[in-house]
Amino acid sequence: MAEDTEKTIKPAVSTSIFKKRWKKFKTLKRGYYSFLTIVALYLLSFILPLFIGRDALIVSYNGDLHFPIFKYYSAEFFGQDIQGEANYRLLKKQYQEEGKGNWVLMPLYPYGPNENLLNELEGNPPHPPSLEHWAGTDDRGRDVFARLAYGFNIGLSFSIIVTFFAYFMGVSIGATLGFFGGKVDFFGLRLIEIWSTLPFLYVIIIISSIIQPNFILLVFILMLFGWIGISYYIRGEFYREKARDYVSAGVSMGAKNKTLIFKHILPNSLTPVISYAPFAIVANIFSLVSLDFLGFGLPPPTPSWGQLMQQGLSNIENWWLIATPLLALFLTLLSITFIGEAIREAFDPKVYSRLR
Amino acid sequence: MSMKPENILEVRDLKVKFPVTGGLLLRKVAEVKAVDGVDLELKRGETLGLVGESGCGKSTIGKAVINILKFSSPDVDITGEVWVRADEGEIDFLKLSRHEMRKHRGFIQMIFQDPYSSLNARLTVGQIIEEPMLYHTDLSKSQRLDRVAWLLEKVGLQAEQSKRYPHEFSGGQRQRIGIARALATNPKIIVADEPVSALDVSIQAQVINLLQELQGEFDLSILFVAHDLSVVEHISSRIAVMYLGNIVELGPGKDIYHNPIHPYSRALLSAVPVPNPKKKKKDRVILTGDVPTPMNKPSGCGFRTRCPIARAECAQAAPPLEAKSEGHFAACPYVTAGEAIS
Numbered sequence: 001m002a003e004d005t006e007k008t009i010k011p012a013v014s015t016s017i018f019k020k021r022w023k024k025f026k027t028l029k030r031g032y033y034s035f036l037t038i039v040a041l042y043l044l045s046f047i048l049p050l051f052i053g054r055d056a057l058i059v060s061y062n063g064d065l066h067f068p069i070f071k072y073y074s075a076e077f078f079g080q081d082i083q084g085e086a087n088y089r090l091l092k093k094q095y096q097e098e099g100k101g102n103w104v105l106m107p108l109y110p111y112g113p114n115e116n117l118l119n120e121l122e123g124n125p126p127h128p129p130s131l132e133h134w135a136g137t138d139d140r141g142r143d144v145f146a147r148l149a150y151g152f153n154i155g156l157s158f159s160i161i162v163t164f165f166a167y168f169m170g171v172s173i174g175a176t177l178g179f180f181g182g183k184v185d186f187f188g189l190r191l192i193e194i195w196s197t198l199p200f201l202y203v204i205i206i207i208s209s210i211i212q213p214n215f216i217l218l219v220f221i222l223m224l225f226g227w228i229g230i231s232y233y234i235r236g237e238f239y240r241e242k243a244r245d246y247v248s249a250g251v252s253m254g255a256k257n258k259t260l261i262f263k264h265i266l267p268n269s270l271t272p273v274i275s276y277a278p279f280a281i282v283a284n285i286f287s288l289v290s291l292d293f294l295g296f297g298l299p300p301p302t303p304s305w306g307q308l309m310q311q312g313l314s315n316i317e318n319w320w321l322i323a324t325p326l327l328a329l330f331l332t333l334l335s336i337t338f339i340g341e342a343i344r345e346a347f348d349p350k351v352y353s354r355l356r
Numbered sequence: 357m358s359m360k361p362e363n364i365l366e367v368r369d370l371k372v373k374f375p376v377t378g379g380l381l382l383r384k385v386a387e388v389k390a391v392d393g394v395d396l397e398l399k400r401g402e403t404l405g406l407v408g409e410s411g412c413g414k415s416t417i418g419k420a421v422i423n424i425l426k427f428s429s430p431d432v433d434i435t436g437e438v439w440v441r442a443d444e445g446e447i448d449f450l451k452l453s454r455h456e457m458r459k460h461r462g463f464i465q466m467i468f469q470d471p472y473s474s475l476n477a478r479l480t481v482g483q484i485i486e487e488p489m490l491y492h493t494d495l496s497k498s499q500r501l502d503r504v505a506w507l508l509e510k511v512g513l514q515a516e517q518s519k520r521y522p523h524e525f526s527g528g529q530r531q532r533i534g535i536a537r538a539l540a541t542n543p544k545i546i547v548a549d550e551p552v553s554a555l556d557v558s559i560q561a562q563v564i565n566l567l568q569e570l571q572g573e574f575d576l577s578i579l580f581v582a583h584d585l586s587v588v589e590h591i592s593s594r595i596a597v598m599y600l601g602n603i604v605e606l607g608p609g610k611d612i613y614h615n616p617i618h619p620y621s622r623a624l625l626s627a628v629p630v631p632n633p634k635k636k637k638k639d640r641v642i643l644t645g646d647v648p649t650p651m652n653k654p655s656g657c658g659f660r661t662r663c664p665i666a667r668a669e670c671a672q673a674a675p676p677l678e679a680k681s682e683g684h685f686a687a688c689p690y691v692t693a694g695e696a697i698s
Contacts, residue, residue, distance in 0.1 A: 014480075014519050014520045014521060014524065015521070015524075016478070016521055017477055017478065017521065017523065181430065182430050182431065186382060242428070243428060244473040244474075245468040245469070245470055245473045245474035246473060246474050246475055246476040248419075248424050248427070248428065248466075248468065248474075249466065249468060249474055249475075249534075249537070250476075250487075251424045251427045252422050252424050252461060252465065252466045253461055253462075253465065253487060253488040253491060253492075253537075253541070254457075254458040254459070254461035254462070254488075254491045254492065255487070255491065256458075263476075263479075264476050267476075267478040268476065268477065268478060
């Protein structure tokens with residue numbers, strides 16, 4: 001009997017669909033390594049002040065250890081002859097010249113994103129790239145590399161948050177329409193159609209002309225315009241899954257709507273969410289860059305790629321102001337797109353694959 | 357009107373109409389009469405086969421009996437009565453709301469046609485079989501797991517397989533899982549909606565035999581929907597033949613299979629292949645034309661447009677089921693048992 005032989009051949013470990021797809025994802029090298037890189041860089045960017053920043057990690061002054069990275073110290077405190085907060089780069093030089101055994105441990109790249117370097121650099125900003133300033137400085141004498149690095153964290157965090165909330169909203173609305181169908185669906189769709197005709201950019205411009213948008217407000221606005229696409233997909237998925245027999249089986253065994261939605265239909269409807277999310281993240285990074293470029297984005301002096309590009313446009317002869325943010329944007333978007341591509345491939349039920 | 361004592365399920369004058377909507381505001385423009393006045397009786401412990409070609413409404417009857425039509429198509433128009441002799445007494449399922457229906461769900465369960473879509477791919481087999489017990493029993497977690505293991509062995513699988521996912525099983529094994537899930541709440545009525553039509557012929561026999569074994573052990577009454585007559589003849593004590601939303605013939609399995617009365621049943625049976633190349637089929641009845649759409653049913657007898665013995669009177673009124681011999685009914689006044697149609 002065919003079934004008896006099948007019964008005796010058992011896979012060692014039982015695999016859920018998710019595990020199978022994750023295994024397949026790992027075989028798609030381009031996407032998998034992009035994924036590792038982006039995740040690693042993103043996690044590192046949360047402890048960025050340890051690597052890139054103006055504050056010293058440790059200052060040893062008169063035998064005591066101080067950690068300026070966590071705490072504000074005035075220049076006077078360390079015996080530095082300037083006003084306000086201590087300048088640890090100058091302090092380091094000062095201690096070396098004094099030779100009293102005091103020392104300063106600076107981050108690897110000792111320049112902050114919002115720090116004006118005009119006092120330390122000769123000539124007028126923007127300064128071209130050099131060994132100290134890998135990507136030069138911008139037109140206010142701020143280090144471009146530091147700004148790019150901090151901008152990466154802000155841009156990606158912004159985009160992930162927007163994507164999360166927009167998808168949450170889109171999935172909820174799409175699921176409601178798809179599950180209840182009928183009149184709910186009919187009128188809900190008309191409302192979505194009306195909402196989707198609102199021009200996103202004009203709304204932003206109007207709002208920014210009244211109030212200065214901050215991080216939360218921008219997330220909120222982008223969320224309000226970002227949920228529509230995914231809600232269509234989820235609605236379709238719900239319609240399809242609802243008609244399948246395992247849902248009928250759920251009804252016939254007396255499951256409540258809540259169980260049907262969350263236990264049965266939703267887990268089977270999330271494929272579009274997972275396969276579109278990387279592209280949505282790409283799109284949202286791009287939206288933030290565009291808004292910053294146009295001057296409707298995050299308030300200055302937030303480090304932002306779009307704002308750097310905007311400077312590059314007004315200082316077109318200073319190539320590094322255009323090239324470096326564009327390169328950073330290009331590489332980020334490319335790797336995330338690779339991830340998205342590999343996820344899509346891993347979720348493709350067809351066995352063969354063109355992507356390696 | 358109370359139920360006959362030997363019956364566990366009585367369907368009375370069941371009519372199911374699906375609206376066809378169109379236009380800007382989704383007005384009803386037409387309706388599909390999927391089931392057009394059906395009476396059925398399922399006796400305790402018997403298997404009633406329900407056959408007919410696709411689109412004749414047999415699956416709809418199954419879904420109406422188990423009362424899940426309103427969920428998938430909320431606009432459906434169902435009239436009639438579905439009486440069930442539950443432990444609590446006689447209940448008309450069609451009068452119950454979805455909420456009220458919920459507590460009777462354990463009494464009547466369904467086996468679905470497609471073993472690939474009837475199991476949730478995200479849950480393990482154990483979780484799938486356990487789910488009905490969550491709603492209808494107050495067993496503890498370990499008791500439920502014990503019962504899952506017991507059920508898996510009852511349907512010919514192994515208890516250890518409860519940790520696996522459905523995609524790790526073959527079609528026949530998946531259908532066994534579906535059967536185990538249907539039995540989880542100890543139901544007395546099983547609606548089997550073409551449970552073997554998606555399986556290989558060799559596996560079909562195994563699943564049918566399994567169902568027969570379980571029927572005795574669990575004291576089940578089965579409403580067996582199928583389009584394959586040879587399968588139905590094997591398992592059913594009585595067979596109802598459907599055409600275009602009506603039952604055209606109803607009788608004991610052997611009787612219907614060997615001495616069909618209604619012209620449609622005769623045509624249907626003469627289409628069953630004989631597995632012997634030397635034996636020529638004598639009176640092969642070949643129907644002309646197609647099944648009319650249930651959106652636009654012919655007046656009177658639904659079969660008259662394709663019937664070899666149709667006459668003018670057939671367009672007047674739908675013929676009722678009338679007894680042709682002991683326990684054998686047909687909905688045609690112009691034929692008698694044993695008479696050949698010329």
